[in-house]
Amino acid sequence: xxxFVSMFAATIIAATPLIxxxxxxxxxxxxxxxxxxxxGMMLAGAAFGVxxxxxxxxxxxxxxxxxxAGAAASLLFGVLxxxxxxxxxAAGLALAIFGTGVSAFIGRGFGSTPVExxxxxNLPWLSDIPIIGEMFFRYDPLVYFAFVMFGVVSWFLxxxxxxxxxxxxxxxxxxxxxIGFEVIRIRYLAVMFGGAMAGLGxxxxxxxxxxxxxxxxxxxxxxxxxxLVVFSAWRPMRVILGAWLFGGMTILQLQxxxxxxxxxxxxxxxxxxxxxxAVLVLISRNRQAMTLDFPVSxxxxxxxxx
Amino acid sequence: MLFKIEARAEPSRxxxxxxxxxxxxxxxxxxxxxxxxxxxxxxxxxxxxxxxPLTTMNGISEWLLKASPLILIACGLSVGFRANVWNIGAxxxxxxxxxAATGVGLFAPWQESPLLLPSMVVAGVLAGGAWAAIxxxxxxxxxxxxxxxxxxxxxxxxxxxxxxxHGPWRDPDGFNFPQTALLPYNGMFEVFDYxxxxxxxxxxxxxVVVITWLFTERSFMxxxxxxxxxxxxxxxxxxxxxxxxVWIGLLASGAAAGLAGVMEATxxxxxxxxxxxxxxxxxxxxxxxxxxxxxxxxxLGGLLLSLLYLGGEAVQxxxxxxxxxxxxxxxxxxxxxLASNFLVNFRxxxxxxxxx
Numbered sequence: 001x002x003x004f005v006s007m008f009a010a011t012i013i014a015a016t017p018l019i020x021x022x023x024x025x026x027x028x029x030x031x032x033x034x035x036x037x038x039x040g041m042m043l044a045g046a047a048f049g050v051x052x053x054x055x056x057x058x059x060x061x062x063x064x065x066x067x068x069a070g071a072a073a074s075l076l077f078g079v080l081x082x083x084x085x086x087x088x089x090a091a092g093l094a095l096a097i098f099g100t101g102v103s104a105f106i107g108r109g110f111g112s113t114p115v116e117x118x119x120x121x122n123l124p125w126l127s128d129i130p131i132i133g134e135m136f137f138r139y140d141p142l143v144y145f146a147f148v149m150f151g152v153v154s155w156f157l158x159x160x161x162x163x164x165x166x167x168x169x170x171x172x173x174x175x176x177x178x179i180g181f182e183v184i185r186i187r188y189l190a191v192m193f194g195g196a197m198a199g200l201g202x203x204x205x206x207x208x209x210x211x212x213x214x215x216x217x218x219x220x221x222x223x224x225x226x227x228l229v230v231f232s233a234w235r236p237m238r239v240i241l242g243a244w245l246f247g248g249m250t251i252l253q254l255q256x257x258x259x260x261x262x263x264x265x266x267x268x269x270x271x272x273x274x275x276x277x278a279v280l281v282l283i284s285r286n287r288q289a290m291t292l293d294f295p296v297s298x299x300x301x302x303x304x305x306x
Numbered sequence: 307m308l309f310k311i312e313a314r315a316e317p318s319r320x321x322x323x324x325x326x327x328x329x330x331x332x333x334x335x336x337x338x339x340x341x342x343x344x345x346x347x348x349x350x351x352x353x354x355x356x357x358x359p360l361t362t363m364n365g366i367s368e369w370l371l372k373a374s375p376l377i378l379i380a381c382g383l384s385v386g387f388r389a390n391v392w393n394i395g396a397x398x399x400x401x402x403x404x405x406a407a408t409g410v411g412l413f414a415p416w417q418e419s420p421l422l423l424p425s426m427v428v429a430g431v432l433a434g435g436a437w438a439a440i441x442x443x444x445x446x447x448x449x450x451x452x453x454x455x456x457x458x459x460x461x462x463x464x465x466x467x468x469x470x471x472h473g474p475w476r477d478p479d480g481f482n483f484p485q486t487a488l489l490p491y492n493g494m495f496e497v498f499d500y501x502x503x504x505x506x507x508x509x510x511x512x513x514v515v516v517i518t519w520l521f522t523e524r525s526f527m528x529x530x531x532x533x534x535x536x537x538x539x540x541x542x543x544x545x546x547x548x549x550x551x552v553w554i555g556l557l558a559s560g561a562a563a564g565l566a567g568v569m570e571a572t573x574x575x576x577x578x579x580x581x582x583x584x585x586x587x588x589x590x591x592x593x594x595x596x597x598x599x600x601x602x603x604x605x606l607g608g609l610l611l612s613l614l615y616l617g618g619e620a621v622q623x624x625x626x627x628x629x630x631x632x633x634x635x636x637x638x639x640x641x642x643x644l645a646s647n648f649l650v651n652f653r654x655x656x657x658x659x660x661x662x
Contacts, residue, residue, distance in 0.1 A: 087644070
C-alpha cells in the first residue's frame with residue numbers, strides 16, 4: 001500500500017511538466033500552428049529559471065522569468081512561421097536547436113549546484129489524513145496550478161467566444177479572416193501562450209523536480225509533450241490522461257532500477273520512449289477518432305487575401 | 307510611405323542564391339554583437355571562428371572530414387523532405403550504423419580478410435536503413451507520425467549505444483573507459499596522409515551527392531515524390547503512390563545516416579564511444595535547408611556548418627568560450643535562412659500613400 005501511494009504521488013509529480021507543455025501546445029495547434037520547438041522552449045525556461053534563482057530573486061520571480069523566456073523563444077518561431085510564412089516544421093526545429101544552445105550557454109555556470117526547490121504544501125488537517133493526505137494534499141503549489149490551467153484551457157477553448165474564434169481559425173483561417181477575425185494576431189497570442197507554458201514546464205524540472213540545472217535536462221520531454229497532443233486527439237482531458245500514463249511509465253522505470261531488476265538500466269530507461277511509440281501507433285490507427293477534433297489548417301501558413 | 311508584400315509570380319532565382327548569403331551575413335553580424343557583449347574583440351573572435359581554422363592543412367583536412375557526414379546525411383534527408391517525409395531521427399540511424407559496423411569489425415570471423423571493411427559498410431548502411439524502416443512501416447501501415455517515432459528511436463539508439471560501451475562491448479584493456487577496443491587496421495578507411503585525419507570515405511559522400519542529384523532532379527520517381535510534397539492532392543489524382551514516398555524517403559535517409567555512422571567509427575574515431583556523433587544527425591537538417599534541398603546546395607551548406615563546428619572548437623580552446631555557442635549559431639543561421647527565404651517567394655514594394 002505504501003509503495004502504491006508513493007508511486008501514485010510520484011506519477012502525479014512526473015506528469016506535471018508534461019501537462020504544462022502539452023496543454024500549451026494544444027492551444028497552439030488548435031489555432032492551426034504546429035510548433036515543434038517545445039524542447040527548446042522548455043530548456044530555455046529551465047535555464048532562465050535557474051539563472052533567476054541564483055541571481056537571488058524570489059521563487060515566484062524565477063518562475064516568471066522562465067515563463068517570459070519560453071514566451072520570448074516562441075516569439076522567434078512566431079515571427080518566422082506567422083509573419084514570414086516559412087515552413088513551420090523547419091522553424092520549429094530551428095527553435096529546438098537554438099533553445100538547446102542558448103540554455104546550455106545560460107546555464108553553464110550553474111551545473112550541478114543544487115537548487116533550493118519549491119516545497120510541498122502542508123495544508124492544516126488535510127495533509128495529515130493518512131493515505132488520502134499523501135495522495136492528494138502534499139504536493140507543491142505548481143502541481144495544483146497545472147490542474148487550474150487544465151480548467152482554464154478547457155473553459156477557454158469550449159466556453160468562451162475567443163476560444164471559439166481560436167478554434168475557427170484552426171479549422172479554416174480563410175473563413176475566419178473573411179468574417180473579420182485577425183488570424184495572425186490570434187495565432188501570435190496562441191504561440192506565445194504555448195511558449196509560456198513550455199517555459200513553466202521547463203522551470204518545473206529545474207526548480208522543483210530535479211532540482212538543479214543539467215544540460216539537456218528535458219531529455220526529450222518536449223517531444224513527448226508533442227506526442228501527447230497527438231495522443232489526446234486534440235482534447236484537453238486526454239492530455240491529462242496521457243501525461244499520467246507517461247509519468248507512470250517514468251516512475252515504474254525508476255522503481256525497476258531501484259529494486260535492482262536484473263535488466264540493464266538502459267533498457268528500463270528506454271521504456272518511456274518505446275511506450276510513446278506504442279501509444280502513438282494504437283491511437284493513430286483509428287483514423288476516425290484522429291480527425292474528429294483535428295485542426296484542419298494545422299501547419300499550413302496563412303496569408304490574408306486582399 | 308508604406309510597404310506592400312506581393313507574392314512573386316514565380317520564385318526568384320537571384321534571391322534563391324542571395325538568401326543563404328544574406329542569412330550567413332546576418333549570422334556573422336549578430337554573432338559579432340554577441341562576442342562584443344561578452345567582452346571579446348569581435349574582429350579577433352570572428353577571425354578565430356571563421357578564418358583561422360582554414361589557414362592550415364590540418365584545418366582543411368578537419369573541415370572536409372566534418373563536412374562529409376553532414377553532406378551525406380543531408381542528401382538523404384533532402385530526398386524525404388522534398389516529399390514531406392520528416393525524418394528528424396538521423397542521429398539515431400547514424401548511431402545504429404556505427405554500432406553495426408563496429409560489431410562486424412570487432413567480432414566477424416573474417417578479421418584478416420580484405421572484405422572486412424566492405425562488410426562493415428554494408429552492415430552499417432543496412433542498420434541505418436532498418437532503424438528508419440520502423441517509422442516507415444508505422445507511417446505507412448499505422449498512420450503514425452514519423453517525426454515523433456524517428457525522434458523517440460534516437461533516444462532508444464543512444465541508450466543501446468550506452469549499454470554496449472558500458473557493458474558487453476567495453477574494451478577490457480580500456481582502463482574502464484566506456485568505449486570499445488580499437489578496430490583492426492583493415493577495418494578502417496585509409497587516410498590520404500598520415501599527418502591528417504581526412505580519409506578515403508569522402509568518396510562515398512561525393513558519390514551520394516551525385517546520386518542524390520540524379521534521383522531528385524533527373525528521375526521520374528524523384529519528380530513524383532516532389533509533386534507529392536508540394537501538392538499531395540495533385541499527386542493523388544495523378545496516381546502517384548504516397549506510401550512509396552514514405553518508404554523511399556525514410557530508407558534513403560536512414561541508409562545515408564547509417565553510412566555516416568560507419569564513416570565516423572571507421573575513420574577519425576576507430577572505435578565506438580558515446581561521443582560517436584557531435585549532433586551531426588540534427589545539424590544535417592539545417593544543412594539540408596541551407597542547401598534548399600538541392601544536392602549541390604547541400605555541399606555548400608555542409609561546408610558552412612562544418613566550419614561552424616570547427617570555429618566553435620577553436621573559440622572554445624583559444625578563448626575559453628563555451629561550446630554551446632556553436633549550437634546557438636546553428637539555430638540563428640537557420641532562423642535567418644528561413645526568414646530570408648521569404649524574399650524568394652515574395653517581394654516587398656514601397657507604395658506611396660497618395661497614389662492609392
